Amino acid sequence: MAKSRFEYVRDFEESDAVMKQCFIVLRIDGSNFHRFSDKHGFVKPNDERALLANRAAHGVMQIMPDCTIAYGQSDEYSFVLRPDTTVHGRRRQKLVSLAVSKFTAVYQFYWAHFFPETALLYPPAFDGRLVLYPSDKILRDYLAWRQVDCHINNLYNTTFHSLIQKQGLTASESEKRLSKTLSKEKNEILFQLGINYNDEKDIFKKGSVLIGAENRKENEGEIDLWEAQSSEESKHLQKRQVLVLHVDIIKDPFWQRYPNLLLPLEEVKKARKRQLQTDCNKKNNEYLFILVFYHALVFVILDFNIIRKSKTQKRANALYYCSSSRQAHLNMKILDSDHRSIQLYFHISIRPRALRQLGAACHLPYHQF
Ligand SMILES: Nc1nc2c(ncn2[C@@H]2O[C@H](COP(=O)(O)OP(=O)(O)OP(=O)(O)O)[C@@H](O)[C@H]2O)c(=O)[nH]1
Ligand SMILES: [Mg+2]
Numbered sequence: 001m002a003k004s005r006f007e008y009v010r011d012f013e014e015s016d017a018v019m020k021q022c023f024i025v026l027r028i029d030g031s032n033f034h035r036f037s038d039k040h041g042f043v044k045p046n047d048e049r050a051l052l053a054n055r056a057a058h059g060v061m062q063i064m065p066d067c068t069i070a071y072g073q074s075d076e077y078s079f080v081l082r083p084d085t086t087v088h089g090r091r092r093q094k095l096v097s098l099a100v101s102k103f104t105a106v107y108q109f110y111w112a113h114f115f116p117e118t119a120l121l122y123p124p125a126f127d128g129r130l131v132l133y134p135s136d137k138i139l140r141d142y143l144a145w146r147q148v149d150c151h152i153n154n155l156y157n158t159t160f161h162s163l164i165q166k167q168g169l170t171a172s173e174s175e176k177r178l179s180k181t182l183s184k185e186k187n188e189i190l191f192q193l194g195i196n197y198n199d200e201k202d203i204f205k206k207g208s209v210l211i212g213a214e215n216r217k218e219n220e221g222e223i224d225l226w227e228a229q230s231s232e233e234s235k236h237l238q239k240r241q242v243l244v245l246h247v248d249i250i251k252d253p254f255w256q257r258y259p260n261l262l263l264p265l266e267e268v269k270k271a272r273k274r275q276l277q278t279d280c281n282k283k284n285n286e287y288l289f290i291l292v293f294y295h296a297l298v299f300v301i302l303d304f305n306i307i308r309k310s311k312t313q314k315r316a317n318a319l320y321y322c323s324s325s326r327q328a329h330l331n332m333k334i335l336d337s338d339h340r341s342i343q344l345y346f347h348i349s350i351r352p353r354a355l356r357q358l359g360a361a362c363h364l365p366y367h368q369f
Contacts, residue, residue: 030075044157
């Protein structure tokens, strides 16, 4: 920005970087969504099309790489950022405004995709807040609070609307009937109406949990499969794949299954390094094979160059011949880490000029191979 005599006004801006080493939670909530859902004919108590919110949350996760887990239910979504994230200088207003605007924009952008038969009557709005949580335990309690809220509201709403839809009660009669009832009683009312609450979909009973797909275990969850509307957008979306789960996040098994979600970035890097080392040891042969393959290929190309210059040079374990000045067929043996012999067959097509450039660029003396 060019300097001017007005520059001093910048000093009036206050720093709003939030405290270090705390989890950052960004919570977004639909503004007056009771009205919005009514006006747009959302199915009661739960509308599967309202999963548009998952799509919007996915958009937020694309721009927040340090967001390890997001949890959503009804018209709200919480995004958890690692405690040592330095994204956007941990500035409160920047983070909240970015998350809210991205969520709102994606929600509108994909409206027609999820609600093809319902015109958007007016633009929805979302509010946002940032809260800091100083420990794993408190963060987990926060998420548990949101999931318990989901459970309580969903059980109430399912019973409330079932009484209206199946028993013909008015809204106020249904409300009165449910007043001061416990979960057990609501379950019984539902049972009398032919509904087993346990059979309701997990997505509504438990809400949606979004995590980075790098945490995916075998045969688990679905990776976001939403189609992008333009190639520009798909380039953007490929930045990060997200796994969508509808699971319990209150009890320990979820956190034991995904231990990286609560770790600081530094520790995640160390854990990944350790994992890589273990995988490498397990797959030592394949790894060495790739290395040998790489050198063998360089060797082939360089050697090919030498052969073209001096046709008398040969290697004991490799046999090649030139079918034309530009092509070579190679049949060679290499040794894997256990000194087992592997047969390789290559058909190489190289322009002589590229070959010379490659030979010069590699600077690899013949005896290295
Ligand atoms: N019918 C229907 N309504 C939904 C669905 N999801 C969210 N809602 C509505 O969204 C509301 C969300 O509740 P709140 O966030 O407490 O209420 P709000 O009207 O958004 O008010 P503020 O958040 O205070 O602005 C619910 O009460 C429902 O009316 C859905 O799938 N179907
Ligand atoms: Mg709301």
